Amino acid sequence: MNIQFRESQEAASPLTVKTAIADCDIHPARATRTELYPYLAKRWQHHLEVYGVHAYQGMTEGPPYPKAQPNASRRDAYPPEGGPQGSSLSFMQKQLLDPNNVQLGVLNPLNTGQGIRNHELSAALCSAINDWQIDKWTSKDKRLKASIVVGNEDGLSAAAEIRERAGDKNFVQVLLLSRNVEPLGQRRYWPIYQAAEEAGLPVGVHAFGFGGNPITPSGWPSYYIEEMVGHSQCQQSALASLVLEGVFERFPKLKMVMIEAGFGWAPSLAWRLDKTWQRLRSEVPHVKRPPSEYIREQVWWTTQPMEDPERREDLFDVINWIGWDRLLFATDYPHWDYDEPSRVLPAGVSEVNREAFYLGNARALYGIG
Amino acid sequence: MASLIAGGVDCDVHPAVPHLTSLLPYLNDYWRDQVTTRGMVDLVSQSYPQNSPIVARPDWRPESGKPGESLDDMRRHVLDPFQLSYAICNPLYGVQMVFSEDLQAAFCRALNDWLVKEWLDRDKRLRGSIVIPTQSVEKAVAEIERCAQDKRFVQVLMLVMGDTPLGKRALWPIYEAAERLELPVGVHAGSAYHNPPTAVGWGSYHIEDYVGQAQAFQTQLTSLIVEGVFAKYPRLKMVMLESGVSWISPYLWRLHKFWRGVRMETPWVDRAPLDIVRSNIRFSLQPFDAPPDEATLIRLFDHMQSDELVLFSTDYPHWQFEGQDALPEGLTPDLVRKIMIENPHATYPRLK
Numbered sequence: 277m278n279i280q281f282r283e284s285q286e287a288a289s290p291l292t293v294k295t296a297i298a299d300c301d302i303h304p305a306r307a308t309r310t311e312l313y314p315y316l317a318k319r320w321q322h323h324l325e326v327y328g329v330h331a332y333q334g335m336t337e338g339p340p341y342p343k344a345q346p347n348a349s350r351r352d353a354y355p356p357e358g359g360p361q362g363s364s365l366s367f368m369q370k371q372l373l374d375p376n377n378v379q380l381g382v383l384n385p386l387n388t389g390q391g392i393r394n395h396e397l398s399a400a401l402c403s404a405i406n407d408w409q410i411d412k413w414t415s416k417d418k419r420l421k422a423s424i425v426v427g428n429e430d431g432l433s434a435a436a437e438i439r440e441r442a443g444d445k446n447f448v449q450v451l452l453l454s455r456n457v458e459p460l461g462q463r464r465y466w467p468i469y470q471a472a473e474e475a476g477l478p479v480g481v482h483a484f485g486f487g488g489n490p491i492t493p494s495g496w497p498s499y500y501i502e503e504m505v506g507h508s509q510c511q512q513s514a515l516a517s518l519v520l521e522g523v524f525e526r527f528p529k530l531k532m533v534m535i536e537a538g539f540g541w542a543p544s545l546a547w548r549l550d551k552t553w554q555r556l557r558s559e560v561p562h563v564k565r566p567p568s569e570y571i572r573e574q575v576w577w578t579t580q581p582m583e584d585p586e587r588r589e590d591l592f593d594v595i596n597w598i599g600w601d602r603l604l605f606a607t608d609y610p611h612w613d614y615d616e617p618s619r620v621l622p623a624g625v626s627e628v629n630r631e632a633f634y635l636g637n638a639r640a641l642y643g644i645g
Numbered sequence: 646m647a648s649l650i651a652g653g654v655d656c657d658v659h660p661a662v663p664h665l666t667s668l669l670p671y672l673n674d675y676w677r678d679q680v681t682t683r684g685m686v687d688l689v690s691q692s693y694p695q696n697s698p699i700v701a702r703p704d705w706r707p708e709s710g711k712p713g714e715s716l717d718d719m720r721r722h723v724l725d726p727f728q729l730s731y732a733i734c735n736p737l738y739g740v741q742m743v744f745s746e747d748l749q750a751a752f753c754r755a756l757n758d759w760l761v762k763e764w765l766d767r768d769k770r771l772r773g774s775i776v777i778p779t780q781s782v783e784k785a786v787a788e789i790e791r792c793a794q795d796k797r798f799v800q801v802l803m804l805v806m807g808d809t810p811l812g813k814r815a816l817w818p819i820y821e822a823a824e825r826l827e828l829p830v831g832v833h834a835g836s837a838y839h840n841p842p843t844a845v846g847w848g849s850y851h852i853e854d855y856v857g858q859a860q861a862f863q864t865q866l867t868s869l870i871v872e873g874v875f876a877k878y879p880r881l882k883m884v885m886l887e888s889g890v891s892w893i894s895p896y897l898w899r900l901h902k903f904w905r906g907v908r909m910e911t912p913w914v915d916r917a918p919l920d921i922v923r924s925n926i927r928f929s930l931q932p933f934d935a936p937p938d939e940a941t942l943i944r945l946f947d948h949m950q951s952d953e954l955v956l957f958s959t960d961y962p963h964w965q966f967e968g969q970d971a972l973p974e975g976l977t978p979d980l981v982r983k984i985m986i987e988n989p990h991a992t993y994p995r996l997k
Contacts, residue, residue: 454845563843
């Protein structure tokens with residue numbers, strides 16, 4: 277499918293004026309294995325050479341479920357100067373930012389310092405990737421904004437990294453991954469929410485990562501597709517935990533963004549939480565309001581990968597249930613399941629909703645002009 | 646609420662084993678001795694703590710004993726007032742939590758024999774599900790074959806959260822036997838707790854486990870479909886019990902999209918996931934996890950693009966609705982007939 281998208285882009289005249297959009301999920305990559313070394317103490321450079329990253333999974337390189345294509349990325353996204361997909365700013369500008377008139381691009385670096393068992397190394401790598409985002413990307417293209425990557429399993433060092441970056445306009449959110457050692461509502465993660473709330477930054481939870489748990493409650497599945505589809509179930513469990521542990525009640529200004537896990541599941545999860553909470557609320561007295569209210573007020577969703585009904589207009593029901601003001605358009609560039617901005621919404625959307633979906637909601641959430 | 650009709654099939658009721666000692670008459674000398682000398686305790690799963698509000702409707706909760714342990718109560722609460730022709734008994738006694746395949750096989754055999762003697766023999770409207778010892782596929786198949794000789798057993802019962810994803814090939818002899826013997830495989834909410842109950846580990850609360858059942862069903866459907874269970878056993882029906890229903894369509898839209906993207910990984914999947922679900926998978930009605938408004942219900946059923954997916958259930962004695970309001974607002978009389986009578990009979994060939 278990505279090959280077709282490339283053809284459609286090349287067919288478009290560079291002079292065509294497109295409506296400005298926000299792309300709330302862009303994945304910048306390192307061009308070389310050692311590109312972060314200038315931002316790392318010698319100790320950690322040495323550590324990486326000898327011991328590697330020691331993640332919450334068995335493979336020293338790459339994921340245990342082989343992706344469907346190299347780096348899970350579009351085959352047309354290799355930069356002409358070499359390096360993996362997503363590693364060249366100039367090619368990202370040419371392939372993504374310029375032709376789609378991306379006014380705001382939110383960077384979500386993956387394979388960084390998250391999901392690593394050595395929490396000191398995790399913190400060092402996260403700090404390094406944050407410096408790298410400024411040097412290589414946001415300082416060179418004002419359309420791009422960075423996410424503060426934090427060592428997700430150590431709430432205290434994560435909070436310190438957030439406080440260090442707070443107020444720096446290069447950053448617009450804190451980034452967590454969805455697969456963690458424990459459900460995200462657990463107390464070990466609260467310092468992250470507290471620091472983010474203080475800094476006025478949303479916390480994005482991007483699908484993927486490693487936390488040592490099987491991606492099903494029945495153990496490890498066999499296939500990449502099960503992991504891919506499973507990210508939405510994983511995200512639902514994380515969101516349920518955030519609600520039921522009272523995180524939204526305790527941090528009422530906290531805003532969470534569910535990134536790259538779909539959104540079609542959101543109404544059903546909220547209904548189920550409400551119905552079950554009516555029965556079992558005496559177990560969780562700290563959850564003072566129906567769960568759907570916290571979700572409606574404090575949670576946003578990026579759109580890619582959009583659920584794809586047979587009758588595409590069925591998606592409007594789901595969006596109406598969630599609220600048109602809560603979706604943030606994203607392409608997931610340069611990954612293979614990229615959503616093409618001009619094709620992603622079925623016909624029949626009002627101008628107001630279209631503008632909110634593609635740009636307005638993101639600008640409001642991330643506080644960009 | 647939509648009006649009930651007489652002659653319906655309740656596809657999910659839960660007779661309770663009063664205590665592990667209730668199974669002693671159905672165990673052989675060795676296991677009876679093991680249970681007593683080792684001081685084994687009652688097998689009540691954390692999925693359904695006895696006093697949890699969701700486990701029994703207040704007016705269905707007995708003054709003493711476990712909710713659902715009395716046949717007279719079941720008659721008075723559901724079989725008679727709902728004018729049921731059949732009710733399918735799905736025992737949720739926690740035998741799946743046992744790790745030893747020998748002990749589990751003994752408990753399953755006892756549980757199935759107990760169900761026949763204490764329930765099926767005592768009310769001709771009752772039908773049973775065969776609880777199987779999944780720690781050993783060989784023993785599970787043997788138990789299916791043993792029980793299937795009694796035509797009142799109409800399905801095989803498994804939990805949605807077990808040791809491995811349900812599509813795994815090692816489990817396929819169970820599906821082969823089920824298909825051969827015209828037994829749908831019912832997959833019921835609940836965990837053996839052999840794995841954390843979420844993909845991100847152990848939550849803190851009972852409510853979290855219960856909400857999380859829906860995510861467990863979703864991952865199991867993915868496994869069953871992409872491993873190719875229904876390509877290998879095209880006549881096999883599986884019924885998701887106490888699964889919730891409002892997540893079905895959006896979940897399938899996502900699965901369908903990824904299947905189109907990476908189907909080269911599982912080339913044996915010979916039909917689109919949406920088509921497989923429409924022909925081979927069914928869902929019980931309760932808990933109906935959507936808001937009580939007609940407009941939403943109409944959209945949800947329209948999204949399914951099928952009136953054959955849902956089977957009537959009360960989930961007795963669990964607390965999912967009040968009074969007789971088992972059918973949510975907005976179901977047309979035609980859909981009520983499909984859900985209460987036609988769909989269950991089309992799903993369970995042994996119901997006669």
